[in-house]
Amino acid sequence: MLVLATLARGSAHGYALAEALRTAxxxxxxxxxxxxxxxxxxxxxxxxxxxxxxxxxRRRRVYAITAAGAAQLTRETGAWQRFADGVASTLAAPAIRPAVQGV
Known part of the structure; x- marks a missing residue:
């Protein structure tokens, strides 16, 4: 997903892609x-x-995202956002009250 997101911003060769991931x-x-x-x-x-x-x-191999890759990025981004929202909700949930003994 991160590689696709980076290539969605523009084509890049491998080293430039790695640097863009590191910088971003x-x-x-x-x-x-x-x-x-x-x-x-x-x-x-x-x-x-x-x-x-x-x-x-220099001779370099340059990579670019395709329409299929853009669609994949959209799907994966949505799935990641749902996952991240679930984690955030779980972390923000109120504490569970302990069970009362002897009731």
Missing amino acids: SGGEFDVPEGSLYPALHRLERSGAITSEWVHDG
Whole structure:
């Protein structure tokens, strides 16, 4: 979901994508290449993203989100929001009163 959300802001090569994730998360998501590239390959195989080789002084593979990836992002964002709302509600719930003994 985070990779798709980042690519929804614009196409990027792997290193730029990792840096964008790190920056946007305030350093919380420092994704190693060993995790990022397999995830990109899975997303590409599923049709959520595409890639192409570009030459801008260096040869780089640039990734972009597809319409299917945007739809997946919408679904996953909704599911995450429902989960986060459930966690927040649970944390904010009033304390459970202890059972009364001997009644």
